[in-house]
Amino acid sequence: MSTGVNLKELAAELKLAPSTVSRALNDSYEISEATKKKVVFMAEKLNYQPNPFARSLRENKSKTIAVIMPERMSSFFAKVVDGIEEVTQQHGYHLLVYSTHEDVEREKKIVSLLMNGRADAIVMSVSSQTSDISHLAKLHERGFPLIFFDRICSEIPTTKFITNDYESSYEGTKHLIQQGCRKIAFLMLSKELSITKERYRGYLDALQAAGLSPTPSLQVTCAHDEEKNIEAIRAMLTSEDRPDGLFSSVEKLALATYHAVKRTDIKIPQDLKIISFFSNLSIAGLLTPSLTTITQPTFEIGEECAKLLMKKLTKPRQPDLPNQVISIPSKIIIRSSTIAV
Amino acid sequence: MSTGVNLKELAAELKLAPSTVSRALNDSYEISEATKKKVVFMAEKLNYQPNPFARSLRENKSKTIAVIMPERMSSFFAKVVDGIEEVTQQHGYHLLVYSTHEDVEREKKIVSLLMNGRADAIVMSVSSQTSDISHLAKLHERGFPLIFFDRICSEIPTTKFITNDYESSYEGTKHLIQQGCRKIAFLMLSKELSITKERYRGYLDALQAAGLSPTPSLQVTCAHDEEKNIEAIRAMLTSEDRPDGLFSSVEKLALATYHAVKRTDIKIPQDLKIISFFSNLSIAGLLTPSLTTITQPTFEIGEECAKLLMKKLTKPRQPDLPNQVISIPSKIIIRSSTIAV
DNA sequence: AATAATTTCGCAAACGTTTCCGTATTTTAA
DNA sequence: TTAAAATACGGAAACGTTTGCGAAATTATT
Numbered sequence: 032m033s034t035g036v037n038l039k040e041l042a043a044e045l046k047l048a049p050s051t052v053s054r055a056l057n058d059s060y061e062i063s064e065a066t067k068k069k070v071v072f073m074a075e076k077l078n079y080q081p082n083p084f085a086r087s088l089r090e091n092k093s094k095t096i097a098v099i100m101p102e103r104m105s106s107f108f109a110k111v112v113d114g115i116e117e118v119t120q121q122h123g124y125h126l127l128v129y130s131t132h133e134d135v136e137r138e139k140k141i142v143s144l145l146m147n148g149r150a151d152a153i154v155m156s157v158s159s160q161t162s163d164i165s166h167l168a169k170l171h172e173r174g175f176p177l178i179f180f181d182r183i184c185s186e187i188p189t190t191k192f193i194t195n196d197y198e199s200s201y202e203g204t205k206h207l208i209q210q211g212c213r214k215i216a217f218l219m220l221s222k223e224l225s226i227t228k229e230r231y232r233g234y235l236d237a238l239q240a241a242g243l244s245p246t247p248s249l250q251v252t253c254a255h256d257e258e259k260n261i262e263a264i265r266a267m268l269t270s271e272d273r274p275d276g277l278f279s280s281v282e283k284l285a286l287a288t289y290h291a292v293k294r295t296d297i298k299i300p301q302d303l304k305i306i307s308f309f310s311n312l313s314i315a316g317l318l319t320p321s322l323t324t325i326t327q328p329t330f331e332i333g334e335e336c337a338k339l340l341m342k343k344l345t346k347p348r349q350p351d352l353p354n355q356v357i358s359i360p361s362k363i364i365i366r367s368s369t370i371a372v
Numbered sequence: 373m374s375t376g377v378n379l380k381e382l383a384a385e386l387k388l389a390p391s392t393v394s395r396a397l398n399d400s401y402e403i404s405e406a407t408k409k410k411v412v413f414m415a416e417k418l419n420y421q422p423n424p425f426a427r428s429l430r431e432n433k434s435k436t437i438a439v440i441m442p443e444r445m446s447s448f449f450a451k452v453v454d455g456i457e458e459v460t461q462q463h464g465y466h467l468l469v470y471s472t473h474e475d476v477e478r479e480k481k482i483v484s485l486l487m488n489g490r491a492d493a494i495v496m497s498v499s500s501q502t503s504d505i506s507h508l509a510k511l512h513e514r515g516f517p518l519i520f521f522d523r524i525c526s527e528i529p530t531t532k533f534i535t536n537d538y539e540s541s542y543e544g545t546k547h548l549i550q551q552g553c554r555k556i557a558f559l560m561l562s563k564e565l566s567i568t569k570e571r572y573r574g575y576l577d578a579l580q581a582a583g584l585s586p587t588p589s590l591q592v593t594c595a596h597d598e599e600k601n602i603e604a605i606r607a608m609l610t611s612e613d614r615p616d617g618l619f620s621s622v623e624k625l626a627l628a629t630y631h632a633v634k635r636t637d638i639k640i641p642q643d644l645k646i647i648s649f650f651s652n653l654s655i656a657g658l659l660t661p662s663l664t665t666i667t668q669p670t671f672e673i674g675e676e677c678a679k680l681l682m683k684k685l686t687k688p689r690q691p692d693l694p695n696q697v698i699s700i701p702s703k704i705i706i707r708s709s710t711i712a713v
Numbered sequence: 714a715a716t717a718a719t720t721t722c723g724c725a726a727a728c729g730t731t732t733c734c735g736t737a738t739t740t741t742a743a
Numbered sequence: 744t745t746a747a748a749a750t751a752c753g754g755a756a757a758c759g760t761t762t763g764c765g766a767a768a769t770t771a772t773t
Contacts (some may be wrong), residue, residue: 049750054751062752080488081488082730084381084428089731089758103451104447104450116470128467131465148425149466205442286658293658313598317631317659319659376759380760389724394762402720402722422759423759428728429759429760
C-alpha cells in the first residue's frame with residue numbers, strides 16, 4: 032500500500048535533480064564517484080525502492096517471464112519451473128506461472144492476456160488439447176519471445192527444449208523386449224502431443240527392429256479423468272489380447288497403471304513389465320515393485336530454457352530465438368518393474 | 373516486443389480524445405451509449421490491449437498477487453496454488469509464484485523484492501528455517517496485505533488459513549493407539565513451524581489421554597536433505613526403543629519413512645503402523661501398504677485465501693485483513709498402514 | 714423564451730521512471 | 744592565454760494510462 036520514497040523525494044533530500052539520482056543509481060559514467068556514493072548511501076538510508084511499473088513503462092520491459100504449463104501437480108513441471116526460477120532469479124526476473132489444466136481454451140485466454148507486455152517472454156508446454164495453434168503462431172509472428180519445452184509446437188519456428196524422446200523410447204522399449212516382452216502396450220495422453228508422437232515412433236521402431244508388430248488394442252489414449260484412465264487401462268490389461276509389457280509415455284499414466292493393476296491379479300513384473308517416463312524418483316523407488324523409469328533432466332531443461340531467454344533478454348542486440356530443437360538426454364534407471372524373473 | 377495500438381492511436385482513429393476513449397472502454401456514465409459502441413467496436417477491430425504498466429502506475433495497483441511457498445515439488449503446495457489461481461483468475465489477477473526452498477535468506481530476499489508494489493498482496497507459507505520474522509512483520513506494518521496459510525506466523529496480526537492441525541493430530545494419534553500402538557514416533561520438519569507445534573500438541577495430548585508418555589528418542593526433527601532424513605528415521609526405527617507406531621507431520625517424511633522401512637526388515641503394519649498428513653491421494657493408495665492419511669483440504673485452502681484477498685482488493689473501502697485463524701478441517705482416510713492384524 | 718440543469722466530451726495533469734539535450738564547470742591541448 | 748574537450752549535472756520530455764475540471768451542446772424547467 033504505502034510505498035516508500037520515490038526518486039523525486041530522494042533527489043530533494045539530496046538536493047540533486049531526479050535525473051542525476053537516477054543516473055547515479057544506475058551507475059552512469061556521467062556521474063562522479065563522490066555523488067554516486069552519497070546517492071547510494073541515502074537511497075539505502077531511506078530504503079528507496081524503484082517503482083517497477085514506472086520503469087517498465089519507460090523501458091518497455093517487465094523483467095517478468097511467464098511460464099505456462101498443463102498442470103501444476105506434476106513433478107516434471109514443478110522441477111522444470113524450479114530450474115527456470117533458479118536462473119531467472121539471478122537476473123532479477125520474476126515468474127508469472129499459469130496452469131492450463133490441459134484446457135486449450137484456458138491456454139488461449141492466458142496467452143491473450145500476455146500479449147500486452149505483462150511478460151517479456153513465455154516459456155511453455157502446450158496442453159494435450161492443443162491442435163489449433165493459431166494463438167501461439169500469432170504470438171510468435173508479433174516477435175514475442177517464445178520458448179517451448181517438452182510438449183512443443185514444431186510448426187512454430189523458435190527454440191524448443193526436449194529430452195531425447197525418440198531414442199529413450201526406443202531404448203526403453205528395447206529393454207522391455209530384452210526382458211522377454213512380446214506384446215507391449217503403449218499409453219499416451221493425446222496423439223496431438225509432440226512427445227506422444229516422438230515417443231510412439233521410438234516405441235514402434237524398437238518393435239519393428241525386433242520383428243514385432245504393435246497390437247492396436249494395446250495402444251491406449253487417455254484423457255484427463257484419472258478414474259476413467261484407470262478403468263481403460265484395467266480393461267486393456269485384462270482383455271483377450273493382454274500385454275506382457277507396458278510403455279507409459281508420461282508419469283501419471285504409470286501411476287494409473289499401478290492403480291489398474293491393483294484391481295486385477297496381474298503381477299508385476301511376472302505377468303507385466305512396466306517402464307515409464309517419470310520424474311519423481313523418490314516415488315519411483317517406493318512403488319511396488321519399484322518402477323523402471325526413463326528419467327528426464329527436468330531441472331536442467333528449465334535451466335536451459337531460462338539461460339537462453341536471459342541471454343536473449345539481457346544482452347542488447349540479440350538475434351531472434353533460433354528455430355531449433357535442443358535435446359537433453361534422459362537416462363533409463365532400471366528397477367524391479369522390468370526385471371525378468 | 374511490438375505492442376499493438378495504444379489509447380492515443382485508437383483515439384485518433386476514432387477522432388476522439390484519449391480521455392473519452394478511456395472512459396468509454398471503462399464504461400463510464402459520462403459517455404453516450406452510441407460512442408461507447410463505436411469505441412468498443414474499434415478497439416476490438418484494432419485489437420487494442422491496454423498497457424498494464426501504465427495502468428498500474430496510474431492506479432497504484434498491479435492486479436498481481438504473489439505466492440511464496442517453501443517448495444514447489446509438493447502436492448500440497450501445488451494444489452493450494454491451483455486453488456488460488458482458480459479464483460484470482462476469475463478476477464483478472466495474475467500470480468507471481470516463488471519458492472524459498474526452505475531457505476529463510478531466500479525468503480527475505482523475495483519479500484524485499486515485493487515491497488515495491490510489484491504485487492498487491494502476498495499469500496505465503498513460511499520456510500522451516502523462519503524464526504526471525506522481522507521481514508514479515510515489516511511487510512505487515514507497512515499495511516501490505518499479507519495472508520498466511522498452513523505454515524503460519526501467529527505473531528503477525530493478519531488472517532491465516534490452516535487445517536485443524538490439533539484435532540486431526542489428536543484423532544490420528546488416537547487412531548494409532550486404538551490400533552494397538554503404545555510407542556509412537558513423531559516426525560517433524562522444524563520445531564519452529566506452526567504446523568509442527570500444533571500437530572505435536574495434538575499428538576502429545578492424545579498420548580496423555582491414553583495414559584501414554586512420549587519417548588524423547590522417538591521425536592525426530594528432520595532437515596532438508598532427503599537421504600539424511602531417511603537414515604535418521606531408519607536409525608530411530610531400528611534403535612533399542614523402536615516404535616510400534618509413527619506419526620508423520622508432513623507428507624515428505626512419510627515417504628522418507630517408507631524408504632527407511634525398505635532398508636530394514638520391519639513390516640507395515642505388523643511391526644509399525646503409520647499415519648501421516650498427506651495430500652497426494654493417488655500416491656497414498658499406491659504405497660505398499662497403502663498409507664492412512666490425514667487428508668488436507670488443499671484446494672479449498674487456496675480458494676479461501678484467494679476469496680478473502682479478492683474481497684479485500686476489489687471492493688473499494690475494505691477493512692484490513694482481520695487477525696484471525698480460519699481452520700478448514702482435514703479428514704482421516706484409513707488405509708492399510710494402520711490396520712491391526 | 715430565457716435560464717438552469719444535464720449530458721457528453723476535450724484538455725491537461727499526474728503516476729515514477731529513464732534519457733535526450735543543453736549548459737556550466739573543470740581539465741587538456743595548442 | 745585561449746580554444747577545445749571532457750566532466751558533471753539539471754531541465755524537460757516521454758512511456759500509456761486515468762481522472763479532475765472545464766466547456767460545449769443538448770434537454771428540461773419556469
